[in-house]
Amino acid sequence: MKQSLKSKSTQDLILNKSFEMFYSNGFKSTNIPDIMRKTSLSKGAFYHHFKNKHEIGIKVIENIITKRIQDGFIVPLEDYKNKNIPELLLYIFTERIKKFSEKEKELGCPANNLINEIGCSDSEFRILLRNLIDSWQIALVKVLEFGKAKNQIHSNVNCSALATCLIGSFEGIRGIRKIYDNNQIFDNYIIGITHYINAIKKK
């Protein structure tokens, strides 16, 4: 294989396996030899492509976790101009949860897991994760403001507050689900959030 391609594909492999292990076991509990066992490569290969464990953490956030949130929760918000906003919110915050894989249900949100595991202690991780949540918040506010302008959302709604609550409750529920063995908590969340979104609709 061409060297430049090989290098890129090895880096991607390490990146993906790192993400999987961080997601399943947490960042701190994952060690480099374990990651590399999953890639069938050696520790030497790891340190040839990455400076240290911190760097792979950063790159996993930048290249995988950020992309997952963007693709899953921000991009679907983008084409909002010819959509009914309350319906769009219901789609994103209830329909998508139903489509989660078992693994995603059991393991929670990769971003939220990292926020809670190392949000306080590592400032670089913290900033990237904050930017991610900020982007989501901004995209949501934009959509909510549009919905308000189009008379689809009641005028007494504070869009920034609502966006924060939608994100917070979604992440909180995904966290709490982790200690259960069934989806009752998601079912309850879906009922509750549907009720809430219906309540802010302009009749």
Add this chain to the structure above:
Amino acid sequence: MKQSLKSKSTQDLILNKSFEMFYSNGFKSTNIPDIMRKTSLSKGAFYHHFKNKHEIGIKVIENIITKRIQDGFIVPLEDYKNKNIPELLLYIFTERIKKFSEKEKELGCPANNLINEIGCSDSEFRILLRNLIDSWQIALVKVLEFGKAKNQIHSNVNCSALATCLIGSFEGIRGIRKIYDNNQIFDNYIIGITHYINAIKKK
């Protein structure tokens, strides 16, 4: 000092310092020598009173974290019969957040931190934390049902779903707050949750 008292007070000291360190640094990142440095006792004292790190983790959940949630969020729900339920909810979910210490704002909820750090991996921790959330959920549902019966809460509210959403959003917000340096996220949450609680009031 009498031996039995001394033993108890040493155990309590180790327990409290362990909680503080787990809360600040996470469970996995906290080591026994660091805990014992804070108690000004030796490692030998630790292993005389506790079997291993896992046991102190269990006891911290049982004796400290559970008590904090109970005292802070379940006990205030108990004397609900002569209170207005929406007001009681507002008190617990908005007034109490305003009274948090800086540390509590920065470090999030000890229970939620543990849920997210080790909720998936350790079954004993998991069960204790689940029991804790279950107790909270049950206490909340009871109060909400009462509010519904007293015509203070709208009849179309699903009490179990609402309880789950209240707990989930509260924990989620406390988690996300950890990556910020200010209380904007709490301010937004308070506005949003106040709006929600007002929306379910029977007029």
Add this chain to the structure above:
DNA sequence: ATAAAAAAATACTAATTAGTATGTTTTTAT
């Protein structure tokens, strides 16, 4: 074809840390 550079493997170092073994001090029961 071959020298240089990149990729990857192997062997090693150094630090951390859970847990144990053993010794010393303090308290208690007689």
Add this chain to the structure above:
DNA sequence: ATAAAAACATACTAATTAGTATTTTTTTAT
């Protein structure tokens, strides 16, 4: 007062793991 037991301290072991140094293999440019 003293033997036993509990409380605590010190010294050690063994395992883990991040990161480095060195060597081998593969690819590239000439």
